[in-house]
Amino acid sequence: MxxxxxxxxxxxxxxxxxxxxxxxxxxxxxxxxxxxxxxxxxxxDAAGVKLTLRGPDRASLADAAARLEGALGEGVERVERDTHTVLSVPAAREDEVRTWLKANAPGIDVVSAGRRMxxxxxxxxxxxxxxxxxxxxxxxxxxxxxxxxxxxxxxxxxxxxxxxxxxxxxxxxxxxxxxxxxxxxxxxxxxxxxxxxxxxxxxxxxxxxxxxxxxxxxxxxxxxxxxxxxxxxxxxxxxxxxxxxxxxxxxxxxxxxxxxxxxxxxxxxxxxxxxxxxxxxxxxxxxxxxxxxxxxx
Known part of the structure; x- marks a missing residue:
């Protein structure tokens, strides 16, 4: 139920x-x-794609998001909401973000991706x-x-x-x-x-x-x-x-x-x-x- x-x-x-x-x-x-x-x-709408990330806790998610933002350089925006963070990146870099997370932050999940969602x-x-x-x-x-x-x-x-x-x-x-x-x-x-x-x-x-x-x-x-x-x-x-x-x-x-x-x-x-x-x-x-x-x- x-x-x-x-x-x-x-x-x-x-x-x-x-x-x-x-x-x-x-x-x-x-x-x-x-x-x-x-x-x-x-x-x-996002200018590119919004990736909603989830971590086991706020601290580990914030650390991973900051390291990711540093690795990607300019063109990245993020909004933190408790155990989730919405990362806005150019659409062409979505695969790069997913690859980086898998290699460098295995405890962080990508909950969703979209221009609006x-x-x-x-x-x-x-x-x-x-x-x-x-x-x-x-x-x-x-x-x-x-x-x-x-x-x-x-x-x-x-x-x-x-x-x-x-x-x-x-x-x-x-x-x-x-x-x-x-x-x-x-x-x-x-x-x-x-x-x-x-x-x-x-x-x-x-x-x-x-x-x-x-x-x-x-x-x-x-x-x-x-x-x-x-x-x-x-x-x-x-x-x-x-x-x-x-x-x-x-x-x-x-x-x-x-x-x-x-x-x-x-x-x-x-x-x-x-x-x-x-x-x-x-x-x-x-x-x-x-x-x-x-x-x-």
Whole structure:
């Protein structure tokens, strides 16, 4: 049992409210997932690529980030947030950064990469995780979040959602996949690599692979309905979009609300009750095996 939230703002003037609204939604889902939490926010564009780095503690991460910045020289910016640091570098130097980290700072993980996306996740109550990273102070066009109750694996930061396996792509998941080990092996033969044994990372990798092969996000999610075996609700973020899909059985709870200002998702309706104008929203349960997608350009 886990909790998922998502918020897609249709109007740019609402972007300063994103973090505050998403933090409240995330906290409301605490009893669905009290052991860890995470969120992705799609904010301002980077000149190159934003790499979200995570370390075992603030001191070791700060040391590694400073040494990396020194090795790269000019053109690097970093913003520290607790155990995570967002490093902005020229896109052409992303591989150089990853190679340096692997050789010189093996305890530092790259959580995500994107022009707009930043991902933060940690062990702890959702409200504590949101406060540690100052989610309420973040702005952006859309964001997704997850509260985890680990039933099949250890409670670790690596096991927390969202998972990202592509640039500006991330996924949160409520449910369980039964064919993820076989699918992981198939995707590894296609050149993908995975940092955890979590089935959700495999689902994220599958969508990234399908889109690299030329599928749209909607097409990738539609094919997941036949290629992924199990029960699941996915909420997905991309640089310009937000999407939801439930498996054909749809045994996991889900509710959505749409107004002229936003689209919101919650595992339960109570995650949405604090949103402005919710009393006038079109509230509905997403249908099984149907992809819902919104984009803003």
């Amino acid at each position: 886990c909790g998922i939230v998502g918020l897609f703002l249709k109007k740019p003037e609402l972007e300063p409210q994103l973090g505050t609204l998403l933090a409240k939604m995330l906290e409301t889902m605490t009893d669905r997932g009290p052991d860890s939490a995470g969120f992705a926010v799609y904010g301002s 930043e991902i933060y996740k940690e062990v702890g109550l959702p409200a504590s995780v949101a406060e540690r990273f100052d989610l309420s102070g973040m702005s952006g066009s859309h964001g997704i979040g997850h509260t985890r109750m680990a039933t099949e694996s250890a409670v670790t930061t690596n096991g927390a959602h969202p998972f990202s396996t592509g640039t500006d792509e991330c996924l949160v998941h409520n449910g369980s996949l039964s064919n993820h080990n076989d699918l992981r092996r198939r995707l590894e033969r296609e050149g993908l690599s995975f940092a955890t044994k979590n089935d959700t990372e495999v689902a994220a990798g599958y969508l990234s692979w399908r889109m690299r092969e030329g599928a749209s996000l909607k097409e990738a999610l539609e094919s997941s309905l036949t290629d992924l075996d199990g029960f699941f609700t996915f909420v997905v973020g991309t640089e310009t979009g937000f999407a939801v899909v439930r498996d054909p059985i749809a045994c996991k709870p889900a509710v959505m609300a749409e107004t002229d200002d936003y689209v919101a998702f919650g595992s339960e309706y109570r995650a949405l009750v604090g949103l402005p104008g919710i009393d006038k929203a079109r509230v509905f349960e997403p249908e099984p095996a149907k992809v819902y997608a919104w984009e803003r350009h």
